[in-house]
Amino acid sequence: MDDTDQFLLNFKGFNFERTLIDIDVLENLDNFEIRDDDVFIITYPKSGTIWAQQILSLIHYEGHRNKTENVETLDRAPFLEYNMRKVDFSKMPSPRIFSSHIPYYLAPRGLKNKKAKIVYIYRNPKDILVSYYHFSNLVVRLQASDNLEQFMKQFLDGKVVGSRWFDHIRGWYEHKHDFNILFMKYEDMKKDLKSSVAKLCSFLGKELSEEDLDTVVRQATFQNMKDDPQANYNTILREEIGARNNDGHFMRRGTVGDWKRHLTVEQNERFDKIFQRNMKDFPLDFTWDLSEQ
Numbered sequence: 001m002d003d004t005d006q007f008l009l010n011f012k013g014f015n016f017e018r019t020l021i022d023i024d025v026l027e028n029l030d031n032f033e034i035r036d037d038d039v040f041i042i043t044y045p046k047s048g049t050i051w052a053q054q055i056l057s058l059i060h061y062e063g064h065r066n067k068t069e070n071v072e073t074l075d076r077a078p079f080l081e082y083n084m085r086k087v088d089f090s091k092m093p094s095p096r097i098f099s100s101h102i103p104y105y106l107a108p109r110g111l112k113n114k115k116a117k118i119v120y121i122y123r124n125p126k127d128i129l130v131s132y133y134h135f136s137n138l139v140v141r142l143q144a145s146d147n148l149e150q151f152m153k154q155f156l157d158g159k160v161v162g163s164r165w166f167d168h169i170r171g172w173y174e175h176k177h178d179f180n181i182l183f184m185k186y187e188d189m190k191k192d193l194k195s196s197v198a199k200l201c202s203f204l205g206k207e208l209s210e211e212d213l214d215t216v217v218r219q220a221t222f223q224n225m226k227d228d229p230q231a232n233y234n235t236i237l238r239e240e241i242g243a244r245n246n247d248g249h250f251m252r253r254g255t256v257g258d259w260k261r262h263l264t265v266e267q268n269e270r271f272d273k274i275f276q277r278n279m280k281d282f283p284l285d286f287t288w289d290l291s292e293q
Contacts, residue, residue: 007143008161014103015163017142020082029102032080034110037095039204040118041077042172045101045162046131047123048186051220053077055197056097056119058216059206065215101162104171107179114180117204120172123186124286125165126259126271129155133262136160148262156274166278173284187256187287193217257289 009018043049057076063069077097133151136142145151158164182203189196
């Protein structure tokens, strides 16, 4: 038995986290009932999912913006495939926000009517690799790696939750005409969060005052989220998912270019060759570094 088998469940060619997934949920995804005003956050793991959950929750829910409601992120924007809290999705008030790592071909059929909206957040894969490596070594439900080289091989081979990053982003982008989908680049959001929030509001059909827009931006900064128990998943990590140590955080650094601190020259060159081979002629651009203040 492959070591990864105890951590991964492969369903129709895509890897899920074995202990959190319900096979019945997967088998019924195609028929999941979509409402016209549903919003889906689709990401490859470690691409800004929690950040997007916070931003969209702040945009959609006034009670979240003004802190009059005490609802955790996992309840406000639950995962479609990992329904840890056993939420009855049919009883969630509209507009519902869902999060998901699923590939395009497992998306509920109802999403193809193009009324419900999808926000796809994408991030440069070198930073995903480094973030995912640290995350896998923190979370007990994921396979730990002795070193980055070992994890890099798993990541590039797709032997992780989410399978191959290349396949995930290419699949969604190449089938974008089947969905009402907006692609947002993680690094653009880091560079100019206010413009990114305004772009999201426009896509979602939400008009916010300048004051509310500023509130969303302020509460969605990395540091403010890291300090906000509702937004940062730390309690969920400790009490529900399980951590290997008490010092780690679900939200680690959230920076752009962190890969430069971890990849050797040889690893970086090897990664570049594989990236070029898999992403040749791919129209979305990637940002590998930012001068962050």
